[in-house]
Amino acid sequence: MDPDKTAKPSFETALARLETIVDAMEQGEVPLADLLAKYEEGTKLLKVCEARLKDAELKIEKLKKTKDGGVVFEPFESGRGE
Amino acid sequence: MEKSEPEFPLGEAGARVQTVTEFTRRVKELLEGGLPPCWVRGEVSNLRAQSSGHVYFSLKDAGAQLACVLFRGDALRQGVRLRDGQQVLAYGQAGVYEARGQYQLVVRALIEQGVGQLQQEFEQLKQRLAAEGLFDAARKRPIPAMPRTVGFITSPTGAAGQDFIRILQRRGWRGRLVVLPAKVQGAGAAAEVAAMLRTAEALGIFDLLVIGRGGGSLEDLWAFNEEPLVRAVAACAVPVISAVGHEIDYTLCDFASDVRAETPSGAAELISSQFVAAAERVAQARTAMAQVLESSARRARERLDHARSRLRLLSPAAAIEQNHLRLDDLSNRLRSAVRASVQHRRQQLGDARARLAATSPTKRVQLESHRLLALWKRLESVSPPSVLKRGYVLVRDEAGRPVARAKDIKSGQMLVNEFHDGRVRVRTE
Numbered sequence: 001m002d003p004d005k006t007a008k009p010s011f012e013t014a015l016a017r018l019e020t021i022v023d024a025m026e027q028g029e030v031p032l033a034d035l036l037a038k039y040e041e042g043t044k045l046l047k048v049c050e051a052r053l054k055d056a057e058l059k060i061e062k063l064k065k066t067k068d069g070g071v072v073f074e075p076f077e078s079g080r081g082e
Numbered sequence: 083m084e085k086s087e088p089e090f091p092l093g094e095a096g097a098r099v100q101t102v103t104e105f106t107r108r109v110k111e112l113l114e115g116g117l118p119p120c121w122v123r124g125e126v127s128n129l130r131a132q133s134s135g136h137v138y139f140s141l142k143d144a145g146a147q148l149a150c151v152l153f154r155g156d157a158l159r160q161g162v163r164l165r166d167g168q169q170v171l172a173y174g175q176a177g178v179y180e181a182r183g184q185y186q187l188v189v190r191a192l193i194e195q196g197v198g199q200l201q202q203e204f205e206q207l208k209q210r211l212a213a214e215g216l217f218d219a220a221r222k223r224p225i226p227a228m229p230r231t232v233g234f235i236t237s238p239t240g241a242a243g244q245d246f247i248r249i250l251q252r253r254g255w256r257g258r259l260v261v262l263p264a265k266v267q268g269a270g271a272a273a274e275v276a277a278m279l280r281t282a283e284a285l286g287i288f289d290l291l292v293i294g295r296g297g298g299s300l301e302d303l304w305a306f307n308e309e310p311l312v313r314a315v316a317a318c319a320v321p322v323i324s325a326v327g328h329e330i331d332y333t334l335c336d337f338a339s340d341v342r343a344e345t346p347s348g349a350a351e352l353i354s355s356q357f358v359a360a361a362e363r364v365a366q367a368r369t370a371m372a373q374v375l376e377s378s379a380r381r382a383r384e385r386l387d388h389a390r391s392r393l394r395l396l397s398p399a400a401a402i403e404q405n406h407l408r409l410d411d412l413s414n415r416l417r418s419a420v421r422a423s424v425q426h427r428r429q430q431l432g433d434a435r436a437r438l439a440a441t442s443p444t445k446r447v448q449l450e451s452h453r454l455l456a457l458w459k460r461l462e463s464v465s466p467p468s469v470l471k472r473g474y475v476l477v478r479d480e481a482g483r484p485v486a487r488a489k490d491i492k493s494g495q496m497l498v499n500e501f502h503d504g505r506v507r508v509r510t511e
Contacts, residue, residue: 011228015360018367025374032382035375042371049364052228056256060247062238063262063281071285076238076247076261 009045011052018045103180110178113185119175122187123195124148126168139164141172141187149186150174162192169195171202200300204307208334211309216316217337223321225341225352227360229289231258232353233282233320234346235275238263242296242325242346249347253354260288266295271305276314283319290353291318293335294325294346306333315339325349470502 009017021042025035062076100108124141131137135154140147150172152160162170174189193202211217236243238261250259264278265271275293282288293315295303305311306326315322316338324339325346336342343349394400439445462468466476477485478498485491491510499506 010226011230011360012226015227015363015367019363022367022370022374025378026370030378032378035378039371039375042367046364046368046371049367053256053361053364056228056230058251058256059258061258061260063233063260071281073260076259 014048152189233288235262246350249350255354272308272311297328306335476500
């Protein structure tokens with residue numbers, strides 16, 4: 001397998017693959033051993049997706065250019081107030 | 083006539099005399115070849131739409147008028163609805179209609195004068211970039227369902243940014259949003275936005291970029307129609323949502339981006355909806371997987387149970403049990419058959435015995451003895467003692483011979499009267 005994919009698939013890749021697996025599993029007449037293998041892979045992908053969902057938190061920042069041409073991120077202050 | 087020198091000499095054999103057709107064709111060649119297509123400004127008058135779909139009108143101004151034709155195919159492509167008195171810019175080429183010796187402008191494109199120079203530039207640039215394939219649907223990339231980091235290139239003080247953030251917050255989007263400040267209006271705005279796009283691209287942390295600003299006039303939004311920015315959007319390695327102005331405003335960045343949102347708020351709604359939908363998809367996948375596994379485990383268990391019971395039927399123990407059952411059954415049947423048979427014979431024997439008994443001599447002997455007894459009784463009843471008992475008397479002579487007739491008796495004869503209970507000797511008179 002592609003080491004990049006086993007290492008850390010993106011959420012979208014993982015979700016798309018997961019849905020493909022679920023579809024395949026739902027086809028019925030899947031040999032039990034196959035089904036279990038698929039379940040195992042599906043569970044891994046599910047973990048990736050769920051971890052990603054769980055880890056996500058709202059963070060709002062603003063990019064600021066420094067004098068030396070670099071960039072820094074600072075918390076975004078609402079310019080007008082809410 | 084022939085004496086006077088002609089002012090305009092005819093050539094030999096009339097070689098330089100042309101037919102009307104020839105002349106007109108030369109005019110046509112001159113006009114059509116010598117006047118490249120161009121834009122002409124004027125007022126529409128004498129507008130006639132033929133049933134063929136071709137549209138005829140004149141363009142006029144204070145000093146002149148120009149016959150124009152807009153052929154059906156071109157007419158269908160125009161966004162402008164022509165009316166008399168309308169000021170328009172018409173793009174086309176001179177054409178000569180030989181049959182009537184008229185020239186006209188064959189119009190290929192029309193714009194309303196009022197829309198102005200910017201609109202014209204917009205359309206021209208749009209066509210040019212579209213022809214390059216910059217807006218092709220095949221170039222569009224899907225927006226990631228769950229971007230970790232979103233960059234929003236906009237004015238840090240504009241309402242668009244505030245709306246965008248508020249909607250993401252309200253709709254429960256989670257992720258990192260970085261506002262990338264840039265001037266979005268006025269001179270240099272396009273260059274600033276394009277530079278920020280490239281900066282964001284170079285940082286490599288963004289999964290999605292949004293460029294946008296709130297509504298404004300065509301001039302206000304103009305930066306998003308400038309070629310360098312449009313090209314930067316099309317070339318950006320990160321998917322871009324263009325969210326400029328209001329629903330009705332279209333900018334060239336909208337066409338070049340991967341997704342056009344009607345407004346910055348619309349972009350925020352799109353991003354948050356995808357987030358929610360993705361979370362929902364994950365939940366569905368979890369449920370579906372559990373269901374599939376459970377149902378297939380149930381199916382497998384059922385099959386196993388079925389197989390087990392079939393196997394049990396086929397096992398040697400079962401065969402032995404079966405044979406036991408058969409044996410018992412057979413022995414039962416045998417026993418009852420024997421019993422029935424014995425009973426039958428017994429019955430037959432009984433019958434025979436009865437028949438035999440019915441025909442036995444004893445019976446006959448009894449019967450005959452009864453008859454004999456009856457005969458004997460009848461005989462007895464007529465025997466002399468019986469008769470005597472009934473009061474008769476047997477008369478015998480002295481020799482003991484029965485006297486049956488009165489004439490055989492002599493007077494004074496000695497007779498013996500025999501009663502049933504004794505004899506009396508008597509003398510006759």
